[in-house]
Amino acid sequence: MKLTTKIGLSFLIAIILVGGGLGLWGIPWLRSYLIDREVEYAKSFLLRETQYAQKQLNLFQKHAQTEGWQKEQWNIAVQGLFQQLNEIFSQHYAHLTGRLFILNEMGQVLLSTDATRNGKTITNFWIYNDGTRGQILKSFKSDLKFAQIIRMFPVTEVTEQGHEEKTIFVSIIQSSWNRERYFLCISENNSDLYQFATLATHALELTVAITILIFYIMFQLVYSNLRNRYDRILEHARMIAEGNYQTQINDDRNDEIGQLAQTIDALSRRLKAEKEMEKNYLQMQKMEMVGTLASGIAHDFNNMLTGILSGLDLILQELDHPSDGKTVNLQQLRNSIKITRNCAIRGKETVEKLLSFSRKQGLDVHPVDLNAVARAVVELCRHSFDKRIKIILHELDKPAMIKADHSLLEQAIMNICINARDAIGEKNGYVELSVDMETGKGHRPKKYLLKIRDNGCGMDEDTRRRLFEPFYTTKTSGTGLGMAMVYLTIQEIGGTLEVESALGKGTLITIKLPALPDDQSTEEGLPGESTGHKPGTAQKQASASAATDTTHPISSLPPRAIDPNAPAVLVIDDDEFMLQMTSDILTRLGYQPYAAPNGKEGLEMLEEHKERIKIVILDLMLPEESGDEIFPKLKTLQPELKVLLVSGNKRDPRIAALLANGCDSFLNKPFSLDDLKGALEQLDSNESTNSSGTSSPSTTPN
Numbered sequence: 001m002k003l004t005t006k007i008g009l010s011f012l013i014a015i016i017l018v019g020g021g022l023g024l025w026g027i028p029w030l031r032s033y034l035i036d037r038e039v040e041y042a043k044s045f046l047l048r049e050t051q052y053a054q055k056q057l058n059l060f061q062k063h064a065q066t067e068g069w070q071k072e073q074w075n076i077a078v079q080g081l082f083q084q085l086n087e088i089f090s091q092h093y094a095h096l097t098g099r100l101f102i103l104n105e106m107g108q109v110l111l112s113t114d115a116t117r118n119g120k121t122i123t124n125f126w127i128y129n130d131g132t133r134g135q136i137l138k139s140f141k142s143d144l145k146f147a148q149i150i151r152m153f154p155v156t157e158v159t160e161q162g163h164e165e166k167t168i169f170v171s172i173i174q175s176s177w178n179r180e181r182y183f184l185c186i187s188e189n190n191s192d193l194y195q196f197a198t199l200a201t202h203a204l205e206l207t208v209a210i211t212i213l214i215f216y217i218m219f220q221l222v223y224s225n226l227r228n229r230y231d232r233i234l235e236h237a238r239m240i241a242e243g244n245y246q247t248q249i250n251d252d253r254n255d256e257i258g259q260l261a262q263t264i265d266a267l268s269r270r271l272k273a274e275k276e277m278e279k280n281y282l283q284m285q286k287m288e289m290v291g292t293l294a295s296g297i298a299h300d301f302n303n304m305l306t307g308i309l310s311g312l313d314l315i316l317q318e319l320d321h322p323s324d325g326k327t328v329n330l331q332q333l334r335n336s337i338k339i340t341r342n343c344a345i346r347g348k349e350t351v352e353k354l355l356s357f358s359r360k361q362g363l364d365v366h367p368v369d370l371n372a373v374a375r376a377v378v379e380l381c382r383h384s385f386d387k388r389i390k391i392i393l394h395e396l397d398k399p400a401m402i403k404a405d406h407s408l409l410e411q412a413i414m415n416i417c418i419n420a421r422d423a424i425g426e427k428n429g430y431v432e433l434s435v436d437m438e439t440g441k442g443h444r445p446k447k448y449l450l451k452i453r454d455n456g457c458g459m460d461e462d463t464r465r466r467l468f469e470p471f472y473t474t475k476t477s478g479t480g481l482g483m484a485m486v487y488l489t490i491q492e493i494g495g496t497l498e499v500e501s502a503l504g505k506g507t508l509i510t511i512k513l514p515a516l517p518d519d520q521s522t523e524e525g526l527p528g529e530s531t532g533h534k535p536g537t538a539q540k541q542a543s544a545s546a547a548t549d550t551t552h553p554i555s556s557l558p559p560r561a562i563d564p565n566a567p568a569v570l571v572i573d574d575d576e577f578m579l580q581m582t583s584d585i586l587t588r589l590g591y592q593p594y595a596a597p598n599g600k601e602g603l604e605m606l607e608e609h610k611e612r613i614k615i616v617i618l619d620l621m622l623p624e625e626s627g628d629e630i631f632p633k634l635k636t637l638q639p640e641l642k643v644l645l646v647s648g649n650k651r652d653p654r655i656a657a658l659l660a661n662g663c664d665s666f667l668n669k670p671f672s673l674d675d676l677k678g679a680l681e682q683l684d685s686n687e688s689t690n691s692s693g694t695s696s697p698s699t700t701p702n
Contacts, residue, residue, distance in 0.1 A: 011219050015212050031201040038095075042169050043150045045093060046186050049085055049100075050150075050171040053184065056081050061177040074177070082111040085184070089113060093186075101185040107137040110182070125158045126168065140170055140183055157187070165190045302648025304343040305670030307577040310585055311340030313673030317588055336584065339577050365493065367516055368409070370400035370448050374433050377413045381431065385421050387574055387623040394434040400448040401516040404493040412489040415482045416452050416509055422475065423456025423507065428624060430455055438512070445515035453508045459501040467499060568592040568612040569680070572602035572630065573619040573646075582617060585673050589680065591615075598623055599630035603637065610638050615683055620647035620654060628654045631663060642683045646671070 060077045063069065069077075082102050089100040090113055101112045107122045117125070126136050136155060153168040167188045174181040314336040322328050378393045385391065413433075420431045432453045440446035459467070466472050468487040490497055494514050501507040569591045571582045576597070583593035594609060596602035599622050606613055616634055620627035627645065634641055645658055648669040655666055667679045 012216075015215055030204060031198070034200055039152070039167075041094065042098070042167075042186055042188060043152075046150055046169050046171055046184060049089065050173060050184055053081060053085055053182075054173045057173055057175045061175055064177050079111075086111055086113055089186075095188060097189040097191075099187045101183075101187060103140075103183040103185060105141070105181050105183075107140075126155045126166070127158065128155060140172075302669035304347040304577075306648075307343035307581050308340050309670050309672045310581040310676075311336045311343070314581075314584055314588060315340075317673065332584075336581075339581050339584075343577055364405050364407075365403055366406075367401055368404055368406045370402055370450060370513065371395045371435050373404075373406060373410050373413065374435055374450060376410055377417060378433060380414065381417050381421075385417075385431075386426070386626070387621045388426075388428045388626055389421060389424055390430040390623070392430055392432040394432070396435040396437060396448070400435050400437065400445075402448055402493070402513045403516055404513065405489075408489045409493065412486040413450065413452070413511070415486050419482065420452065420454035420456055420507065423454055423458070425456070437515070447512045448515050450511040450513075451508060452511075453506065455506040458503045458505050458507055459499075460503050464499055464501050468497070566590055566592045567614055567684075568594060568609060570594045570596065570602060570606055570609075570613045570616045572596045572599060572616065572622065572627075574598055574622050575619070578619070582676070585676055588673070589677055591680070599625040599627075599633070602630065603633055606634060606637055606641075613638075613641070615642045615644065615680065617644045617646060620645060620649075620652060620658075626654075628658055631658055631661075635662060644679055644683060 057078070060069075060074065060081070063077075064074055085102065086100060089098075093100075099112060099114045099117075101114075101117065101122070102110045103122060104110055109117045109120050109122065112118055123137060128135060136153065139153060140151075151170050153170065155166050155168055157164045157166045167190055169186040169188070171184045172181055173184065315333055318328055318332055318336070374393060374395065378391050381391045417431055417433075424431075432451075434449075434451045434453070436449040436451060437445050438447040438449060463474060468483050470484040472484075487497060490511055490513075496512045498510040498512070499507070500510075567590075569586050571579055571586070571593060573579050573582065573595075574597050579595045579597065583595050586593040592612070594605050594613060596605050602616070602618075606616070618627050618631065618634070622630065627647075631643060631645075634643060642664045643662075645655060645663050645666045646669055647655060647666075650666075650668045659666060664683055665679055667675060671679075
């Protein structure tokens with residue numbers, strides 16, 4: 001029997017054994033486990049409700065004894081407790097068809113999430129599966145003689161549509177003050193209770209079947225390919241002798257000549273594949289880095305889109321309804337158009353950076369300025385990193401000309417910066433890039449240095465020694481190729497890397513690159529750009545444009561006729577355009593805006609104007625202290641303050657946490673004038689409702 005046949009039979013037997021084992025043991029065990037888990041969930045939820053209710057009854061009993069309650073007072077307190085239990089169940093119980101029933105000793109439903117059952121007796125609609133009606137209540141009383149014991153009863157529920165199989169989870173609470181006992185019941189449809197287990201096991205069965213089919217098809221393809229290679233061994237040997245390694249071995253003879261031919265061909269494929277793999281790893285690493293930057297870039301894009309949407313809304317509002325009621329305010333129109341245009345320019349530049357960063361290309365070595373490369377990386381980091389991390393750049397006071405592939409060098413530096421960001425984590429920190437120079441004879445540049453320093457967690461000696469090993473990583477996710485690609489890129493352009501690090505003291509990585517002689521120090525354009533266009537020019541032009549064509553600061557906006565008693569709103573956002581545009585919208589809506597570029601100034605402004613400011617629009621991503629850190633300080637300073645949280649990343653888990661801890665509402669960027677108006681009106685209506693004694697839930701991001 002041939003080796004390939006043996007391998008094929010072994011593979012098929014292994015698939016049959018694995019599939020049979022899963023079908024006979026694994027899947028039934030999984031179903032049983034999932035059913036038990038759902039039952040335990042219902043029991044534990046009811047136990048928590050029971051413990052809470054019993055604790056409250058004991059408290060009522062103490063008050064009744066010390067204050068001399070009448071029965072009416074006791075009934076009011078108990079009814080309030082039952083209503084609270086009903087609300088907790090409705091909001092937090094996970095099973096959709098689950099219903100809560102609170103019964104007295106006579107089996108009468110005092111309160112239920114199924115309002116149609118209130119006041120009815122359970123013997124009218126719960127019967128044992130054998131048809132017995134009256135025994136269910138007797139079973140409750142006989143089996144539940146002590147508090148905090150959960151029992152299960154399989155029953156049939158009589159409804160207008162027919163009969164449904166149910167599982168009833170029951171516990172008891174009691175008061176020694178008036179000797180009353182109450183039953184807490186959770187009614188579950190059996191189909192819903194076991195639905196997840198059924199779906200999960202069906203999904204596993206389907207997955208196993210598909211996996212076996214895929215493995216079988218893969219085996220057939222591989223097996224056929226191996227057999228076909230044996231048919232062409234002589235032809236392939238001649239092609240190898242001629243230096244042509246493009247075809248694959250197709251020889252079915254298992255002899256020394258065939259084995260030698262396969263070994264030679266495997267070596268040629270390996271050499272070719274390694275080069276291709278190197279290119280693929282490089283592109284994969286680019287995509288991985290773009291993915292890690294996605295959240296911050298999305299937030300930045302949503303800021304730009306908010307500026308554009310709001311600017312256009314303000315323009316339309318001013319054209320349709322002039323602010324003074326008569327004449328269109330041209331200065332205000334110009335101001336809104338400038339902000340809208342600047343936001344669009346920022347978006348265009350960010351897209352260009354991402355496309356340049358992620359495009360797939362071959363090695364293109366040409367003279368570049370290390371200052372410009374570092375500047376491009378810093379711009380991308382500032383767009384995408386957490387605002388609590390400061391990105392610092394120290395450029396050399398003259399061009400630092402080296403010979404490198406601009407895109408690959410930018411990617412390598414970006415990779416180091418991402419590692420620095422991950423080492424800092426969710427705290428205030430910094431990543432500092434410094435361009436420096438080593439001189440040789442005649443004080444001419446010998447090497448240019450890029451030092452990347454952070455104040456993160458640092459590395460131990462073993463991690464530092466293995467930093468550039470392929471597939472080595474200390475992260476829970478990632479390929480482990482990032483720093484290996486950095487090492488390869490720097491090595492290809494004739495540079496070296498030095499690493500200094502210690503646990504708790506941060507990391508310093510120094511890139512040393514050979515300086516170009518003066519006669520070769522003419523910077524060429526990037527691929528796809530016109531000759532003479534230097535990397536970094538777009539950034540410089542954008543900065544110059546921002547300096548000369550920026551919008552008016554808030555203090556110099558055209559005067560508006562604002563009611564001195566108009567409600568005041570504090571806006572805290574680190575984006576200049578967002579501050580400007582949001583303030584313009586607030587003014588247009590009749591509010592008095594106060595603007596702060598960070599949390600510290602926002603707190604100071606609230607302290608100064610706390611009598612006037614009743615609403616704060618708080619951005620989640622702020623420098624130094626983020627929105628979730630500023631929020632409790634705002635509430636401490638002014639407990640009645642209404643806070644509208646805004647962010648361009650609605651999936652940030654901090655949003656739900658803030659809403660759960662008292663933040664009043666959330667508005668996702670980008671938002672329009674009408675969106676902000678509606679959110680503010682909702683806050684105003686909530687305040688009016690709350691003042692009359694009714695609470696209103698916060699807005700939760702979808």
